[in-house]
Amino acid sequence: MSKTEDFLEENILMRSLATGEQTAFQMVYKDSFSVVTRSLQNMTAELFEAEDIFHSALLVLYEKAKEPNFTLTCKISTFLVAVSRKLWLKKLENDKRLQQKEIDYAQLHTHDRANELFDIKEINKKEIQLKKLYQALDELGSPCNGLIKAFYINGKSMKEIATLFNYTNADNAKSQKHKCLKRLKKIFLK
Amino acid sequence: MDYIVEIESYLRNEMTEKEKESFELLVAKNDDLAKELAEYKELFSQFQHAKNDAFVKKQIRIIQEQESRNTKNISGGLRKYVNKYWRTAGIAATVAILASVGTYYLAENTFAHKDEKRILQLVNKEVREIKTKQVRLQNDINKVKLNALPNYPHKGSGTAFAISNDGYAITNLHVIKGGKKVFLFTKDGKAHKCKIIKKDVANDLAVLKLLDSNFTFSNKKVPYKLHTKAELAQRIFTLGYPKNEVVYNEGYVSSLNGKNSDSTKFQLELPSSPGVSGAPVLDENGNLIGIINSKQSISKGITYAIKSEVVKQLLDSVETTSASNLLMPSNSFSSKNRTAQIKSLNDFIFSVKVYK
Numbered sequence: 253m254s255k256t257e258d259f260l261e262e263n264i265l266m267r268s269l270a271t272g273e274q275t276a277f278q279m280v281y282k283d284s285f286s287v288v289t290r291s292l293q294n295m296t297a298e299l300f301e302a303e304d305i306f307h308s309a310l311l312v313l314y315e316k317a318k319e320p321n322f323t324l325t326c327k328i329s330t331f332l333v334a335v336s337r338k339l340w341l342k343k344l345e346n347d348k349r350l351q352q353k354e355i356d357y358a359q360l361h362t363h364d365r366a367n368e369l370f371d372i373k374e375i376n377k378k379e380i381q382l383k384k385l386y387q388a389l390d391e392l393g394s395p396c397n398g399l400i401k402a403f404y405i406n407g408k409s410m411k412e413i414a415t416l417f418n419y420t421n422a423d424n425a426k427s428q429k430h431k432c433l434k435r436l437k438k439i440f441l442k
Numbered sequence: 443m444d445y446i447v448e449i450e451s452y453l454r455n456e457m458t459e460k461e462k463e464s465f466e467l468l469v470a471k472n473d474d475l476a477k478e479l480a481e482y483k484e485l486f487s488q489f490q491h492a493k494n495d496a497f498v499k500k501q502i503r504i505i506q507e508q509e510s511r512n513t514k515n516i517s518g519g520l521r522k523y524v525n526k527y528w529r530t531a532g533i534a535a536t537v538a539i540l541a542s543v544g545t546y547y548l549a550e551n552t553f554a555h556k557d558e559k560r561i562l563q564l565v566n567k568e569v570r571e572i573k574t575k576q577v578r579l580q581n582d583i584n585k586v587k588l589n590a591l592p593n594y595p596h597k598g599s600g601t602a603f604a605i606s607n608d609g610y611a612i613t614n615l616h617v618i619k620g621g622k623k624v625f626l627f628t629k630d631g632k633a634h635k636c637k638i639i640k641k642d643v644a645n646d647l648a649v650l651k652l653l654d655s656n657f658t659f660s661n662k663k664v665p666y667k668l669h670t671k672a673e674l675a676q677r678i679f680t681l682g683y684p685k686n687e688v689v690y691n692e693g694y695v696s697s698l699n700g701k702n703s704d705s706t707k708f709q710l711e712l713p714s715s716p717g718v719s720g721a722p723v724l725d726e727n728g729n730l731i732g733i734i735n736s737k738q739s740i741s742k743g744i745t746y747a748i749k750s751e752v753v754k755q756l757l758d759s760v761e762t763t764s765a766s767n768l769l770m771p772s773n774s775f776s777s778k779n780r781t782a783q784i785k786s787l788n789d790f791i792f793s794v795k796v797y798k
Contacts, residue, residue, distance in 0.1 A: 281502065281505045298717075300598065300617075312503075315494055334625060405492045405496055433450070436485070440488075
């Protein structure tokens with residue numbers, strides 16, 4: 253039996269998130285921010301670390317919301333807490349800060365239904381890829397990295413970019429951007 | 443032949459159905475092109491992810507800015523303290539008057555036949571003494587109340603350091619973010635309540651001022667001076683509060699820019715932990731060349747620091763009653779050895795704790 257109906261409101265909110273509505277983000281933040289950060293602080297996280305993890309978890313939620321076939325079968329805050337805990341445990345593992353009793357603690361409080369909704373390995377892979385992209389952009393140097401970021405990440409138009417980066421016209425900026433893109437691909441795939 | 447233009451408009455879904463069809467046909471026949479397309483597809487999916495990441499970050503920032511605008515400023519809280527203090531003072535004054543009236547009756551009985559003037563003088567003297575004591579007591583009560591720590595656990599912590607001797611300090615904004623009450627702890631462990639007088643969201647900095655306006659950190663001047671240039675490979679050291687005690691650390695400048703070529707920061711080879719956010723980065727001569735910003739750190743050895751130019755810009759914009767005191771070039775310890783330097787530094791470096 254589907255549990256979808258129980259979480260109808262949550263799924264409506266998810267659809268508003270997908271379209272990027274600010275009020276939807278506000279509602280999610282109000283419901284979940286302190287729940288998530290408090291639960292991470294109970295697992296030895298500092299507040300600013302918990303805030304970082306909250307951001308990562310919200311990113312996961314946002315991308316899930318944009319997936320056409322995704323349906324939430326738990327509360328949004330439960331989902332965010334579940335993702336955050338996994339992300340934080342991974343970070344502790346990476347930093348070698350994890351202690352046995354903390355693992356036990358985390359396993360005692362798993363959210364089974366929420367955990368079925370995401371694949372932590374996939375999320376981690378995405379995080380690593382994102383880091384790799386930023387490193388590649390770093391290596392690319394200026395002005396290429398600025399050009400690429402402005403167009404592909406910040407969604408600025410070529411016209412805006414031409415003025416911003418002092419190109420005579422949008423076409424010039426575009427051909428320069430293509431050159432940059434080729435170089436970036438080489439660095440990224442290295 | 444170069445297909446970059448086609449690849450891009452295909453991946454960005456900007457082709458008409460017809461163009462799409464013929465391009466897909468071309469890809470089917472050309473293995474090299476197919477491979478290239480796949481590679482760009484991967485890159486573009488990363489762009490999308492980065493775009494989502496930036497969008498979510500922006501949403502959170504907007505919400506948090508709205509929240510901080512809605513919270514009442516600290517002066518409201520101070521007024522509450524003053525009101526309480528007046529009530530205490532009122533009771534104390536009543537006691538004082540009763541006491542002096544008591545003295546008056548006592549005096550009248552004892553010195554019933556002496557000069558009334560002399561009796562009045564006695565009463566007056568006593569009242570004056572009580573009044574002085576009273577004021578002293580009130581000041582003490584006021585100070586204790588002013589700096590009273592909440593009885594619930596703090597929300598976040600970090601390091602701050604003095605930028606002038608008369609109660610101004612600087613720290614990372616993220617250290618105090620989300621908290622309503624900010625306290626500095628001097629090396630003797632005493633708590634001092636602060637107000638935030640300047641925030642620099644872009645550079646993650648905040649200027650604090652102790653509420654107790656008579657307090658000075660030390661009887662000496664701030665020993666370090668603001669130095670604007672960090673050099674590559676330069677040796678540096680830092681003092682911070684990753685735990686309840688002050689911890690010393692040293693390292694070197696490993697890059698002149700921060701993460702993602704951020705020109706407002708530089709990179710240090712220095713072990714850091716969360717609590718040292720806001721700690722000063724000092725060169726061999728004790729010049730201030732930056733502020734630790736460990737929030738940006740990606741791995742254990744690498745720490746980022748905010749450049750002193752950025753700090754200077756912020757300090758220049760702060761209007762203070764002692765503007766001229768803010769990091770006056772009075773480097774008094776360049777000639778001392780490290781242990782002596784640390785000793786004189788210790789008065790000016792604090793642990794910061796925030797409470798909701």
